[in-house]
Amino acid sequence: MADVNRGNRPLSPHLGIYRRQMTMITSILIRITGVALLVSTLLVVWWLLAAATSPEYFAFANRVITSLPGDVVMTLSVLGLWYHLLGGVRHLIWDQAVMLEIETAQKLGWTALIGSVVLTCITVALV
DSSP, rough: OOOGGGGSSSOOOHHHOOOOHHHOOOOOOOOOOOHHHHHHHHEEEEEHHHHOOHHHHHHHHHHHHTHHHHHHHHHHHHHHHHHHHHHHHHHHHTTTTTTSSSSHHHHHHHHHHHHHHHHHHHHHHHH
């Protein structure tokens, strides 16, 4: 039998009920940084292949990577790398069934966010 109320139901009722939580945001960010790191890795591989191809092509690739947009992409890649690493450590901690309380999980999320920014600043300052 056909569902007569199909058009009257909300499609995703959970979106209106749940408020955003730190663990939800950090979990989404880990997935986003994982995909972004794949893209930036392809950029670095392109740069290395250009270095192996010819001096002219490497000069072009190097100009692209060291331009202002390239510097922004690489800096954000370092931020994503640090965040992804700290988020992975957070998940390893949770795999041991410790620090799963809501307050502690939120503190771990803030630690991963703030720690990744601090570590990115240190990395950029050293490089």
